[in-house]
Amino acid sequence: MTTVAATADLTGLLATASAALDSVVPRFVAGVGAPSAVVKGQGDFATEFDLELERTLSGLLTEQTGIPVHGEEFGGPELTTGTAWVLDPIDGTFNYSSGHPLSGMLLALVREGEPVLGLTWLPLLGRTYAAVAGGPVLVDGQPVPPLARARLSDAMIGFGAFNTDSRGRIPGSFRFDLLGALSRLSGRVRMHGSTGIDLAFTASGVLGGAVVFGHHAWDNAAGVALVRAAGGVVTDLAGAPWTIESGSVLAAAPGVHEELLELIDSAVDRARRDGQAGR
Numbered sequence: 001m002t003t004v005a006a007t008a009d010l011t012g013l014l015a016t017a018s019a020a021l022d023s024v025v026p027r028f029v030a031g032v033g034a035p036s037a038v039v040k041g042q043g044d045f046a047t048e049f050d051l052e053l054e055r056t057l058s059g060l061l062t063e064q065t066g067i068p069v070h071g072e073e074f075g076g077p078e079l080t081t082g083t084a085w086v087l088d089p090i091d092g093t094f095n096y097s098s099g100h101p102l103s104g105m106l107l108a109l110v111r112e113g114e115p116v117l118g119l120t121w122l123p124l125l126g127r128t129y130a131a132v133a134g135g136p137v138l139v140d141g142q143p144v145p146p147l148a149r150a151r152l153s154d155a156m157i158g159f160g161a162f163n164t165d166s167r168g169r170i171p172g173s174f175r176f177d178l179l180g181a182l183s184r185l186s187g188r189v190r191m192h193g194s195t196g197i198d199l200a201f202t203a204s205g206v207l208g209g210a211v212v213f214g215h216h217a218w219d220n221a222a223g224v225a226l227v228r229a230a231g232g233v234v235t236d237l238a239g240a241p242w243t244i245e246s247g248s249v250l251a252a253a254p255g256v257h258e259e260l261l262e263l264i265d266s267a268v269d270r271a272r273r274d275g276q277a278g279r
Contacts, residue, residue: 010132020060033099053089072218080113088218092194106196108221113244118225120200129200131229146231152259155208156188158198178267199223203230209252233257
């Protein structure tokens with residue numbers, strides 16, 4: 001239930017969160033090109049700046065709002081109940097460590113498992129995205145129009161990264177086949193290496209949609225809040241409403257989402273016939 005008081009509360013929290021992110025922008029910029037400091041798994045690592053920024057932002061947010069923080073690097077409270085900030089101090093870490101400008105900071109406020117506030121800061125592009133539940137989406141502090149109905153053939157689509165030989169929940173071979181099928185309907189597929197950027201660009205209408213294979217709340221919650229606030233459609237790849245526990249994200253403008261979901265359903269059917277795992 002959204003009330004005037006609840007909206008005012010979120011607006012105040014948005015201002016506090018925006019100021020916190022602004023305060024660490026110089027450190028974010030200073031750390032571009034930082035090498036791996038902590039190896040977290042095959043092809044996954046954190047830099048010293050990931051750790052520093054998370055500590056700093058978590059301290060600021062907890063002190064100023066009294067709300068605990070769940071961060072990528074240090075974890076935090078359960079996210080299906082209660083209220084918590086969800087923080088990714090550097091999204092697109094490989095880009096960031098390589099000096100690539102497509103990286104940013106992601107922050108969401110989650111209440112009872114639902115993201116009600118989302119912020120995506122892209123310091124190297126000088127661009128910010130923010131919204132409270134119900135919209136509008138603010139780009140550099142200015143409201144942008146809600147997403148209009150669109151067609152897949154006219155849209156750019158953000159697509160998650162993959163290794164064709166990888167296995168797991170959503171195998172690389174399935175992702176490869178899906179990419180091929182998508183390219184036949186939209187010749188404008190983009191792979192940015194940052195979930196936050198894909199979802200922020202979708203919310204602002206730069207992309208028509210985004211296909212996200214990852215399931216981590218710190219990668220997805222902020223962007224989901226933005227796309228919903230923009231009037232977009234957000235589900236998992238199977239078409240079920242997205243929740244904080246979903247294993248994937250399909251976010252798009254109305255119309256584009258329906259076409260993408262139909263495409264994915266066809267790819268899943270082919271994968272099952274071929275003995276591959278699906279979504």
